[in-house]
Amino acid sequence: MDQITDHKKIGQIQDLFLISQEVGSGFPIFAPNGLIIREEIENYITQEKKRRGYLFVWTPHVAKSELYKKSGHWQKFEAMFPPIKLDEEEYVLKPMNCPHHFQIYLNRPRSYRELPLRIAENGTVYRYEKSGEVNGLLRVRSLSIDDTHTFLRHEQIADEIDEVLDLVEAVFKTFGFSDYRAQISLRDPKNPKKYLGGESTWKGAEEALIAAAKKRKMKSSTVEGEAAFYGPKIDFMVKDSLGREWQLATCQLDFNQPENFDMEYVNEKGEKERPAILHIAILGSIERFMGILIEHFAGSFPVWLAPVQVKVLPISEKNSEYASMVNAKLKEEGIRSEVDERSETLQAKIRDAQTLKIPYMLIIGDKEESANKVAVRLRDGKDLGQVALKDFADGVNKKIAKKELSL
Numbered sequence: 001m002d003q004i005t006d007h008k009k010i011g012q013i014q015d016l017f018l019i020s021q022e023v024g025s026g027f028p029i030f031a032p033n034g035l036i037i038r039e040e041i042e043n044y045i046t047q048e049k050k051r052r053g054y055l056f057v058w059t060p061h062v063a064k065s066e067l068y069k070k071s072g073h074w075q076k077f078e079a080m081f082p083p084i085k086l087d088e089e090e091y092v093l094k095p096m097n098c099p100h101h102f103q104i105y106l107n108r109p110r111s112y113r114e115l116p117l118r119i120a121e122n123g124t125v126y127r128y129e130k131s132g133e134v135n136g137l138l139r140v141r142s143l144s145i146d147d148t149h150t151f152l153r154h155e156q157i158a159d160e161i162d163e164v165l166d167l168v169e170a171v172f173k174t175f176g177f178s179d180y181r182a183q184i185s186l187r188d189p190k191n192p193k194k195y196l197g198g199e200s201t202w203k204g205a206e207e208a209l210i211a212a213a214k215k216r217k218m219k220s221s222t223v224e225g226e227a228a229f230y231g232p233k234i235d236f237m238v239k240d241s242l243g244r245e246w247q248l249a250t251c252q253l254d255f256n257q258p259e260n261f262d263m264e265y266v267n268e269k270g271e272k273e274r275p276a277i278l279h280i281a282i283l284g285s286i287e288r289f290m291g292i293l294i295e296h297f298a299g300s301f302p303v304w305l306a307p308v309q310v311k312v313l314p315i316s317e318k319n320s321e322y323a324s325m326v327n328a329k330l331k332e333e334g335i336r337s338e339v340d341e342r343s344e345t346l347q348a349k350i351r352d353a354q355t356l357k358i359p360y361m362l363i364i365g366d367k368e369e370s371a372n373k374v375a376v377r378l379r380d381g382k383d384l385g386q387v388a389l390k391d392f393a394d395g396v397n398k399k400i401a402k403k404e405l406s407l
Contacts (some may be wrong), residue, residue: 005242007294008136014299014307014356017137026134026141028287033307036336038290040305042122044403045146045171045283052167054120054148059100061124065090070260071099072196076229079127093126098279101149102261105275110265115275116152116160122286123147137291144287148280151263157276161212161234161251164280168236168249169216171282175293176302176405179239181219183247184209185226196230196256205253206232228279230256240296248289252279300357300379303407304400310337311353312374315346315365322369326362326389333393335400354379359407360396378407 004010011017016034023029030038046056065083068074073096081093094100101119110117124144133139152160172180186206187195195202209232213220220234227233233252237245254277257263264272283289293305303309310330314323323339330337340349346363353361363375367386374392376384399407 003298005295005298007138007291010294010299011136016294016307019136024141025131026129026139028137028140028142034290036307037293037301037305038286041283041286041290041293042144042146044174046120046122048167048171049118049120049146049148049282052118052163054118056120057101057104059094059097059103059121059123061094061126062091063094063100065092067099068092068095071096071102071257072229072260073099076194076196079129081126081128094123095125095127097121097123097125097145097147098149098257098277101147102257102263105149105151105263106261110151110275112153112265112267112273115265116150116156118148118150120146120148137287137294140285140287142287143285145281145285146283148278150278150280151265151275152278153265153267153273154276157208157253157278158212158215160278161208161253162215164251164278165212165216165218165234168251168282171249172236172238174403176296177238177240177248180248181221181237182213183226183235183237184213184220184222185228185233185235186222186224187227187232188225191225194229195227196260201255202232205255209234209251209253228252228254230254231279233279240292241298242295246292248284248292249282250280250284253277254279298357301359302399302403302405303359303396304403306357306359307336308338308356308358309335309396309400310360310362311349311356311358312337312339312362312364313346313349313353314339314341315363317343319364319366319369323364326364326374329389330393333397335393335396350377354381360392362392 015031017028017030080095083090083092104119122144126142129139129141187202231252231254233250235247236249238248239245257277258274263275265275267273312323312327314320327337327339357379359379361377368375373386374389375386
């Protein structure tokens with residue numbers, strides 16, 4: 001039987017997410033199993049960023065349209081939702097988090113001692129994608145971005161971009177992406193009106209990104225006309241297990257928005273200077289990243305991501321009490337475990353657990369109960385024999401803690 005890789009079909013089989021026509025096309029709803037995966041992804045990237053000095057914030061989903069006129073999104077970004085009127089003022093669903101994060105920087109005077117200042121948020125934004133272009137989790141109208149806006153001195157740019165590239169490499173390794181390249185997006189020199197800022201500003205920004213990729217000896221290329229309207233960017237193109245290439249992480253260097261918003265900091269001489277900004281997303285859209293991961297793993301998630309990590313399978317009803325005790329012990333150890341209490345045959349229970357791609361099955365029969373052990377079976381059908389429950393739980397938790405890809 002051919003392996004199912006379509007994330008929409010796997011999402012339905014494993015009850016991960018749904019698209020309700022009552023809610024609307026492009027607005028996915030995450031079921032409990034899907035939310036577990038989503039939260040594990042978000043928790044991982046949040047903790048990884050916090051460890052590296054990123055400061056997390058929360059911002060609202062709407063803002064006055066004037067904010068986006070000031071940033072240039074209103075004039076340059078075509079996927080904004082139509083505005084709404086509130087108290088005689090015009091508001092819009094945010095298509096980007098950056099203007100909100102700028103307000104945090106501008107909230108008080110800043111010193112050079114505070115820079116680089118890394119403002120991060122897993123923030124939901126809204127973009128009007130055409131109905132024919134929305135596709136499961138891969139193309140949605142409400143998307144959450146693991147966004148960061150780093151405010152920094154110009155002389156800090158090279159080191160900070162190098163730190164971002166180090167984070168990108170660490171994250172890709174965790175999720176099993178080993179084949180990737182950097183695509184450096186430059187402005188279209190034939191269409192300068194499409195972008196904010198002057199030629200010298202753009203040249204400096206583009207050269208900084210090219211140098212950063214060369215320093216880490218990454219496979220890289222340049223492409224004209226793909227830059228954001230406010231600055232050039234590095235996009236990371238990743239190949240999945242099916243050989244398809246996806247654009248995931250991005251790092252965009254911006255000298256223009258500090259001008260638009262009159263951002264300043266006081267340097268060591270007491271003089272005012274403009275910061276630069278790095279717009280950073282490592283996963284990009286979390287929804288899209290999750291859709292890619294579902295297909296990358298074909299639903300066979302590593303144990304740390306699996307919604308149900310262990311399925312306890314009593315052979316008969318008389319083993320149910322011991323099976324319930326095993327399940328309770330696993331839950332105490334922080335392992336996501338369930339008991340299959342149905343009056344089905346053991347083979348039917350195993351088949352159903354394998355269909356759901358559950359990493360571990362624990363077979364509970366008279367022999368296991370009398371020995372106070374469990375018989376371990378992997379989702380690929382491999383039997384590991386009887387082991388003590390504590391040893392099994394310790395082994396699983398070590399794999400979870402290390403975020404190992406294999407069982």
